[in-house]
Amino acid sequence: MNDLLELASDFPLLSRTVRGGKPLVYLDTGATSQKPESVLNAERTFNQTHNAAVHRGAHQIAEEATEAFEAARSAVAEFVGVSFGEIVWTKNATEALNLVAHGFLNATLERGGSEASRFRLTSGDEIVVTELEHHANLVPWQELAAKTGAKLRWIPVTEDGRLDLEQLDVITERTRVVAFTHASNVTGAITDVPRIVERAREVGAFTVLDACQSAAHLPVDLHELGVDFAAFSGHKMLGPTGVGALYGRQELLEALPPFLTGGSMVEVVTMEETTFMPPPQRFEAGTQMVAQTVGLHAAVDYLSAVGMRQLSAHEDHLARLMLEGVAGVPGVRVLGPTSAEDRLAVVAFDVPGVHPHDVGQILDDQGIAVRVGHHCAQPAHRAFGVHASTRASAGVYTTPAEIEAFIDGLHRVVKFFA
Amino acid sequence: MNDLLELASDFPLLSRTVRGGKPLVYLDTGATSQKPESVLNAERTFNQTHNAAVHRGAHQIAEEATEAFEAARSAVAEFVGVSFGEIVWTKNATEALNLVAHGFLNATLERGGSEASRFRLTSGDEIVVTELEHHANLVPWQELAAKTGAKLRWIPVTEDGRLDLEQLDVITERTRVVAFTHASNVTGAITDVPRIVERAREVGAFTVLDACQSAAHLPVDLHELGVDFAAFSGHKMLGPTGVGALYGRQELLEALPPFLTGGSMVEVVTMEETTFMPPPQRFEAGTQMVAQTVGLHAAVDYLSAVGMRQLSAHEDHLARLMLEGVAGVPGVRVLGPTSAEDRLAVVAFDVPGVHPHDVGQILDDQGIAVRVGHHCAQPAHRAFGVHASTRASAGVYTTPAEIEAFIDGLHRVVKFFA
């Protein structure tokens, strides 16, 4: 019981009501998290006091802005267990994953010089993804495959919504990239990362981890996990919208050709040609989301103060309550593991005969906010034989009472459409 | 005199002091603008009350977030004189310009189907830029040229820092794209857009306008200007960092292949392939900078309430004061037009024998914040025979007294290093 955190009062939005005075039960953290007051304050203070162009001005405010911006990089790097220079700011995880895929594309188009040759793809090469991926970690690889002639293959999903690691032999000597999720935003299943990394290393393939769902809910040490690249988003981990990050192993970032080009990532520019800065600047073209990185800094400070182990134990408890509760609603099928082991408090389910839109609507009417649809993972839904589902997902601020309200609400849904 | 606005008190940061109690004189608006309280409040209110994933949830907060997000699009579209569906959110202007360049690249790589064929480039094609461009509107085109085999050509700069429109014949039947700035961030010169558009139309080339500097300082009507694409950044126009926009003529956005791929921009996704949504969603992959679009909405409301004509008259007056003042400092050379006609209140200059870093440092010591360096426009500086310059730039909140303080400071710089 001392697993349980009581933090909701730190989050201003959570005290609001919806649909005519009903207390809000926010179970859509898997889509985007709410932000603690400390994050909102950090952004505001930056904007009111230190806002200026970074890495540019010689004036005091520009120096302060630069220091705040780089301090944020340092804090986020430490939070995920990597070095300062291995964190590249992006607008979201999607951009981070596109950055890596375009690095391969640009190398294949012979940009980036000889050190980029290790990223060149040919039609004999293969890219491996998984059937559980969010579209953000699938479509960029489809595009890369289409443009380079490389072939896309994938690790299938098991009946209980995990990656089928019996089928790791889809990773072969032809595989150049293995892109996979740390935790599914549909099934909540946590991936056995070391096993996939081991297999990828055997064949010399690069690994790209989608850490969007894990970074906010589990202790994540990317160096320890041994992946080559990883992506995550600020808005899912108590931070602002508009900021995300790419992790890349130092040596790889140094060899990867740039993606977006423009100001602040160049060394010498003539009309004819341009030389580029070392990473991470090489990948940060134009004015960055400075205030948002400062907000994300406050977010990881908040998470660290709570403690990621404590947080993950709290959510583990909530996952158990959710799974038990949903199992008690007649007919409802969970898409994903039905036990809480190696699983996030993200529960997607199907109510036979009732469309998720209708499930969500009746819950919303009771003040319960869940997500409905395919959650940007159509192939995963197809694997379960459904087109859409309803998903409840918890966060650091979620309470057992809210899970209870949700389960009650779900019973009412079934009754309404009976 | 009734040109003059007195708005500094709306901007919290401007009341701070620097370097041991000296009042701040912020003349670095060309790099990034300060934000009025109303913008900070709009973002905060959104985060505290309406924050949710947009275009996804069925719950009330998600509906509110979606409405706020699309209302921002509508306000920004109106502000620059275009239709709702012609505005695509990006993280900054740099991304917007890269989006267009990558649209051409992707079409050339045969993405986007037959309707994208109008964007395909071959080695016989030419891309025209100008010597005055910010790196953001130069390097992406260099990259596109290198990847497609198209040739890069450019309109040179005149001695007084304007585009040399006598040399418009660099735009020929081979020209497919003409990318140029609406106003230079170095010389402040405002471009005669209709003349370039007319020439581009004669030869059937697409036009891409960098409206970064103009959008915050002049009335801008992109439909009237007749350009095909345009880019601008929120942080330069009183809005938050982390948000910018691309304008694209409806018909062209409809034909342009996507750039970033992932969630929220797809229709049907299978493991093998993906179909994409119509614009603007097709270009908005992943979770967007929602709170920042809401901030930008408040920013354009603020600018509209001031009135862009009023604002531009105010800045015209400031430009005159700056130019007169700088002309009175012995030896100082302005890089750009020395008269205030067709010119922004952006004045870059060279102090012979004193490096811009040192100029900026002595000004900073007096509380005056200017920018030093090449301002992301190395070729423009090269055209003036210098490597760097000092730049003072004004905004809606700048006062004549601040310009005076700056001119006094500049006299002191010259004395210090005499």
Added chain:
Amino acid sequence: MQQLYQQVILDHSKSRSGEGELSSPHGESFQVNPTCGDECTVQVAVEDNRLSHFAWSGRGCSISQASLSLMYEMVDGEPLDRAEHLGETFRELIHNRGQELNPEKMEQLEDLSAFTGVGRYSARVKCALLGWMALRDALVQAQRTTSGPGQAPETQA
């Protein structure tokens, strides 16, 4: 919730009138709601400026299915201009944020007036209109195909 899920909507979402396929339609449109993957296909045949045959298939929520089913009942066999006019009025209703239109229009809408409450939920607007978007699109196509008097395609229900 009763205001949104009127009985006629719940009934039609189950009974689904007009579900089927035409063997050789004059016009056909496939529409998808990208948020949820809901899809529908509408097929039409046109004769003497009337919507002589109509069929639909699809999957989706109660709102979208009921909308298609009621659409079938309202437009099948009707003059084209009446079908189009009805579509306009229905769109107007759904965009009216939960408020009724004037009594005359509400009367024209007949059972479709049950959808009034949908307008209060902006996320559901697309559900109610998906079928009508498909109808409009299918009719545009049909008008292109049928310059002279066409064959009447048969329904395979």
Added chain:
Amino acid sequence: MQQLYQQVILDHSKSRSGEGELSSPHGESFQVNPTCGDECTVQVAVEDNRLSHFAWSGRGCSISQASLSLMYEMVDGEPLDRAEHLGETFRELIHNRGQELNPEKMEQLEDLSAFTGVGRYSARVKCALLGWMALRDALVQAQRTTSGPGQAPETQA
């Protein structure tokens, strides 16, 4: 400002000792400060573990030029380990946010101690260190090139 722009800095930014070019250096490094386009090239020759010849060229602000000029005076002809050690101490000083190091270190730095104030201005740190980055890089190269006793290249000032 007098604290930042010490007289010795202003003097050296004008006199620029050691500006020139070696005809065949053992090591050479070009560095650029991307913010402002400032550049420098440092060339070194190494003999018997001493920095036997040193020359630099470049353009930049008074801090960067004075730093190169003083560097020349401090390291030209010195044993390699002393030059490297001096670089370490100087870097430490510049990163010390405007505070002096311990008296012993300040003494070692001699005239370089005039740069103490630069550390207070984080935007200028790079200016003060650009030359020293080039020196370190050039020495790494020289150590690669010179396995045996090399030719002494001549200065063309």
